[in-house]
Amino acid sequence: MRLLKFFWWSCVAVFCGLTLSFSGAFLYLSPGLPSVESLRSIQLQIPLRVYSSDNKLIAEFGEMRRSPIRFEDIPQDFIHALLAAEDDNFANHYGVDFTSLMRAATQLLSSGHIQTGGSTITMQVAKNFFLTNERSFSRKISEILLALQIERELSKNEIFELYVNKIYLGNRAYGIEAAAQVYYGKSIRETSLAQMAMIAGLPKAPSRYNPLINPERSMERRDWILGRMLKLGAIDQARHDSAVAEPVAVRHHVQPPELNAPYIAEMARAEMVGRYGSDAYTEGFRVTTTAPAALQEAANQSLHDGLISYDQRHGYRGPETRLPGLTREAWLQELSKHKSIGGLEPVIVSQVEKSGILVLDRSGQESPVAWDSMKWARQFLNTNSLGPRPQQPADVVQIGDLVRVEREAKDNNLLFRQIPAAQSALVSLDPQNGAIRALVGGFSFEQSNYNRAAQAKRQPGSSFKPFIYSAALDSGFTAASLVNDAPIVFQEAGMDEAWRPKNDNNTFLGPIRLREALYKSRNLVSIRLLQTIGIDYTLNYISNFGFNKQDLPRNLSLALGTANLTPLEIATGWTAFANGGYKIQPYLIERIDSRDGKALFVANPPRTAISANNLEEQNAVALSQDPNADIVKPVIAEQIVDERTAYILTNMLQDVIKRGTGRRALAMGRGDLAGKTGTTNESKDSWFSGYNADYVTTVWSGFDQPESLGRHEYGGTVALPIWMSYMSAALKDKPEHLPPEPAGLLTLRIDPMSGRAASPGAPDAYFELFKSEDSPPPTSELDGLAIPGSPLPADEAAPIDLF
Template sequence: MRLLKFLFWSLLALACTPVLVLSGVALYLSPALPDVETLRDVELQTPLRIYSTDNKLIAEFGEMRRFPITYDQVPAAFVNALLAAEDDNFLHHHGVDPAGLVRAAAELVQTGHIQTGGSTITMQVAKNYFLSSKRVFSRKLNEILLALQIERNLSKQEIFELYVNKIYLGNRAYGIEAAAQVYYGKSISELPLADLAMIAGLPKAPSRYNPIANPERTKLRRDWILQRMLNLGYIDEASYKEAVATPITARNHGANPEMEAPYIAEMARLEMVERYGDKAYTQGFSVYTTVSSDMQQMANQALRSGLQDYDQRHGYRGPEARNPDITLEQGASLLKKYQSLGGLEPALVTAVNPDSVELLFRRDPPGTISWEDMKWARPYLSANSMGPRPGKPADVLKPGDIIRVSSVEGDNQYRLAQLPKAQSALVVLGPQDGSIKALIGGFSFVESNYNRATQARRQPGSSFKPFLYCAALDNGYTPASLVNDAPLVFVDDYLDSIWRPQNSGGDFLGPIRLREALYRSRNLVSIRLLQDLGVDHAMTYIERFGFARSDLPRHLSAALGTSELTPLQIAQGYTTFANGGYAVKPYLIDRIENRYAQLVDYSRPAVTPAQMEQEQARLDAYYLRQPEGPLPQVQKAERVVDPRTVYQLNSMLQDVIRRGTAVRARALQRKDLAGKTGTTNDQKDAWFSGFNPELVATAWVGFDQPSTLGRREFGGTAALPIWMNFMGPALEGVPDEEQRMPEGLLTARIDPETGRSAPPGSSNAFMEIFKQEDAPPPYSELELGGYDSGGAVTPLELF
C-alpha cells in the first residue's frame, strides 16, 4: 500500500507540475499583457485617398494599401480557402490548437529549428496586433495567453475580420481587399475560386509566393490549398478541376486611379499634410475636391494638344535615341526603360518603308506610321527656323530609332510625335465661389512634378492690363476717353539709362479711344494711364483683385505686366470680372471624411450673391452630417469693384475676342466670352485669360528656363488655342449668359474720332457705355472746341 500511495502521489505531482508551471507562467505574464478589448476599437493604418467632386479616385498616398471590410463582405469561398490554408480547426478550438502545437514541437525536436509555430488564426491576430515577429518562446507564451483571452472576448467572425484586414500580402497590400485590388484590379467579392485560393496562400510567405515575381511557386501553393479544400469537403471535384486549370493572371494594378489629375492630387496631399501632419497618410481620410473629372480630362487634352501643336510648328528634333544595329529582342528590352509621358508612347522603329514606318511597342501590338502622319517633321534648327521639308520616311527616321507617337483613328495606326520642350499650365475656376474646377501644371507630372499653375512666377504681359484699365474706369476714364498712343522716353538720371517703351508692332496710332487701346493691346496707352493715375495709387487699387502688395512692382513698367505672378493668381483676379465685382479665393478641398465615411471638415468659401442659396443648401446638408455648434451661415464675398465698372470693362474685353488680339476665339460662336491675351518681351511668355459667367480659365505657355517661343508666337497663337480647346467642350450645351447691365449706366452715340457725342446723321457713329456721371453731353450742347460749361465733366484725355 505504501508503494502504491507513493506511486499515486508521484504521478499526481508529475501531472500537476506542467499545470502549475503553466499557471505560474500565466500569472507572471498576465499583468504585462495588453487589454484585448482594445481590438474592438482598433484603427488600422489606412492610406489617404483623393477624389474628384463626382467621386472618382484621383490618387492614393500612404505606405500601406488597405481597404478594411466586414466579415459579411468576405466571400464564403475565401473563408474556406483561408481555413484550409491556415487553420482548418478555427471554428472549433478556443484560440489554441494543441495538435498544432505538438506538431510544431515535434518538428523542433527532429530538426533543431523552429519550422512552424503551430499558430492558429487567433494566435496570429494576437501576434499581429500586440506582439513582435521575433521567434522566441516568451513571445509564443504571450501569444497563447492572448489568444485565449481574445477567444473569450470576441466572436469567431470578429477575430476572422481582424485577421484578414491586418495581414500583409505583398506589393504594399495589407488585407485581402487591398490584395484583390492590387493583383486583379477587382473587389474580393468579384474574384473566382482560383484567385481566392491564390490570395489565401499569401499570408504564409508573401514574398515567396508573390504571384508577380514567382507565378510557378504561387501556383503550387494555390493548387495545394485547392486540394485541401477538396479533401475537407469545401468544394466538389468539378470546382477543383476548373480552378487548378486556371493560370495565374495576377499583375500589379497600382493605386488604380479613375482619372488623371496628378497636380491636383499633389496639391490636396500638401494641404492635408499641413492640416494633419503625418497622420494624413495613416488615418484613412478621404478628400473630396472641387475638381470635375470631365473638365479635368478636357483640360489635360487641351493643354497637351496645344503644346504638341506649338512644338510641331517649330520642327522635329529627332529621335530620343538611335540604335542602328539593335535586334527586336534587344529593342523590346530597351523599351521597358521608357515610360508613357503625357499620353505619348515610346516605340522602336523596326522598318522604314517607302510610305510608312513599322513600330514595336512595350506591350501593345506592332503598329505603323503613315507618311501623312509624319511629313510635318521638318528638322528643328532654332525657335525661328526649320530645315527643308522631308520627301520620304527615310528622311525622318531610321530602323533602331526610339521615338514618341500618339494614336490616331484606325487599328494600330499612329502619328509621329515628340516630347515638347516648352511647358504650359491651365487653371479653371468657378467665378462665383473660387472653386478649382480643373488644373494642370505641365505636360507630364511623371516627367516633372513642378506645378507651373501654382509655382511658376512669370510676367503676365498684357493679360495684366485689364486690372489697370479697371482702375482707370473707376477713376474718371470712360471707354471713349482718348489717350495718345505716341512715343515716350524716360531717362533715369541715377542709372544713366533711357527707357523707350514700344508697342508690339513698333507703330503708333496717335489719339485712340480706351476701348480700342485695350483690344489692340497698345503698350504706350497703358503706360500713360499708369503715369496719370499714379503708380502707387494704381497698384494699391489692383491689390483688391487678390494680389499681394509685394507682388506688384511700384514702377511704370508694371503697366506692361512685368510683375511676376502665377497662372492661379491671374485666374483669381479675372474671377472678379466674371462675377460682377466680387473677390473670391481659390479653394480645392470641398470636404474631408474619415475611414468610416463620417464628415470631418468641409470648406466654407465666401461666395457671390448669385451662389448664396446653393451654398446654404450645401452647408445645411453637411451640418446634418456633422451637427456641432450653430448652423453655419454662408459667407458673402466682398464687393471690391463697382458693378458698373465691371460691366464696362467686360464689354471692352469682349471686343478683344470680337475684333482684337483674340479674334480666333470667335470660332467658338459664343457671345458671352471675354478675355485678354498677353505676350512678354522676346515672346518668352504667352498668356490668355478669358471667361464667361460660368468659368474662368487662364492658359500660360513658356519654357521653364525663359527663352523665346519664336518671333511668330504670341498669346493669341500659343496660349489662346489651349484655352479654346478647353472652353469649347466645357461650355458645350451651356446657353450664352451675358451680364445684365447694372443701374447707373447708359449708352450714347459716339464719334469714333473724338470720343464725344456724335452729330446727327453721322455714318460712323457707334453706341458706347457710360456711367451716368461720366456721360458726355448730347451733341446739341457742344460749342466750338469743347463742351458747354454747363455740361458734364470732360473725361480726362492724355496727349
C-alpha cells in the same frame, strides 16, 4: 504500487510546475499586455483616395493597399479555404490549440530550431495587432495570453474579420479584398474557388507563395489547400478536381485612376498632409475635389494638342537616341528604360519604307507609322528657322532611331510625334465661388511634377492690362476717355539709359479711346494711364485682387505686365471681372469624408451674392425634404470692384475677341466671351485669360528656362488655341451667359473724335456705356482739357517728354 505512486506524484509535480510556471509568466507579463478591448475600435491603415467632383478616382496615396471587408461579405468558400490552410480547429478552440503547440514543441526538440509556431488565427491576430515578429519564448507566451483574452472579449466572426483585413498578402496588399484586386482585378466575392485557395495560401509566406513571382510553388500551395478542403468536407470531389485543373491566371492589377489629373491629385495630397500630417496616408480619408471629370479631360486634351501643334510648327529635333546595328533584344532592353510621357510611347524604328516606317514597341510588337503623320517633321534649325520639307520617311528617320508615337483613340493608328520642348499650364475657375474646375500644370506629370499652374511665376504681359484699366475706370476714366498713344521717354536718376517703351508694332495712333486702346493692346496708353492715376493708388487697388505687393514692380513697367505671377493668381484676379467685382479665393477640396463616410469637412468659401442666393435656395429645398439636413450658411465675398466697373470692363474685353488680338475666338460662335492676350518681350511667355459668367480660364505657354517661343508666336497663336479648345468643350450645349447688367449705368451716343456725347446728326457716332456719375458732357464743352475726352484738366496733366 510504489512505482504507480511515483508516477502519480511525478505527474502531479509536472502539472503543478507547469501551472506555477504559467501562472508566474502570466503575473510577470500581464501588466504589460495591451487592452484587448481596443480591438473593437482598431483603425486599420487605409490609403488616402482623391476623387473628382463626380466621384471618379484620381489618385491613391499610401504604402498599404487595403479595402476592409465585413465578415458577412466574405464568401464561405474563402472562409473554408483559409481555415483549411491556417486553423481548421478555429471553431472549437478557445484561442490556443494545444495539439498544434505540442506538435511545434516536438519539432523544436527534434530539429533544434523552430519550424512552425503552432499559432491559431486568434494568436496571429494577437501578434499582428499587438506584438512584433520576434521569435522568442516570452513573445510566444504573450501571444498565448493575449489570444485567451481575445477569445473572451470577441466573437469568432469578429476575430476572423480582424485577421483577414490585417494580414499582409504581398505586393503592398493588406487584407483579402486588396489581394483579390491586386492579383485578379476583382473583388474577393467574384473570385473562383481556385483563386480563393491561392489567396488563402499567401499568409504563411507572401513572398514564397506569391503567384506573380513563384507561380509553380503557389500552385502547389493552392492544390494542397484544395486537398485539405476536400478532406475536411468543405467541397466535393467534382469541385476539387475542377479547381485543381484551373490554370494560374494571375497578373499584377493596380487600380488605374479613372481620371488623369495628377497635378490636382498632388495639390490635394499636399493640402491633406498640411491638415492631418502623416495620418493623411493611413486614416482612410476620402477627398472630393471641385473638378468634374469632363472639364479636366477637356483641359488635358486641349493642352496636349496645343503643345503638339506648337511643337510641330517648329520642326523635328531628331531622335532621342540612335541605336543602329543592334539586335532586337538590345532594342527591347533599351526601350525598357524609357517610359511613356504624355501619351507618347517610345519606339525604335525597325524598318524604313516609302509609305512609312515600322516601329518596335516595348511589348515586342512591330506596327506601321504612315508617312502622312511624318510630313510635318522638317529639321529644326533654331526657333525661327526650319530645314527643307522632307520628301520621304528616310529624310526624317533611320533604322535604330528611338522616337515617339501616339496612338489615335478612334482606330489605334500610330502617329509620329516628339516630346514638346515647350510647356504650358491651364487653370479654370468658377468665378462665383473660386472652385477649381480644371487644372493642368504641364505637358506630362511623368516628365515633370512641377506644377506650372500654381508654382511658376512668369510675367503676364498684356493680360495684366485689365487690372490697370479697372483702376482707371474706378478713378474717373471712362471707356470713351481719350489717351495719347504717342512716344514717351523716361529718364530717372540712377538709370544708365532712358527707357523708351513702345508698342509691339512700333506704331503710334495718337489720341485713342480706352476701349480701342485695350482691344488693340496699346502699351503707351497703359503707361500713361498708370502715370496719371499714380503708382501708389494702383498698387493698393490691384493688391485687392489677391496679388502680393512684393510681386508687383513699383514703377511704370507694371502697366506692361512685368509682375511675376502664376497662372492661378492671374485667373483668380480675373474672376472679379466675371462675377461683378467680388474677391474670391480659389479652392480645390470640396469635401473630406472619414473612413466610415462621415463628413469631416465641407467647403464653404466666400461667394458672390448670386451664388449665395442659389445656395440658400438649395438649403430650403434640402430642409423641406429633411428638417434635420445639414446645411451650409453662405458667406458673402468682399466687393473689391464697383460692379459697374466690372460690367464695363467685361464689355470692353468682349471687343478684344470681336475686333482685337483675340479674334480667333470668334470661331467659337459665342457672344458671351471676354478675354485678353498677353505676350512678353521676345515672345518668352504666351498668355490668354478669358471668361464668361460660368468659367474664368487662364492659359500660359512658354519654356521652363525662359527663351523665345519664336518670331511669329504670340498669346493669340500659342495660348489662345488651347483656351479655345478647352472653353469650347466646357461651354458646349450651355446657353450664353454674361454677368447681369447692374443699376447705375447709362448708354450714350459718343463722338469718336472727342469722346464726348455726340450732337444730333454727328457722323460715326457710336453707343458707349458709362456710370451715371461719369457720363461725359456734350462735345461743345471742350475748353480747358489737355486731350478731348480726358478726365484731367490741362494744368493737372502729368508731364510727358515727347521726341
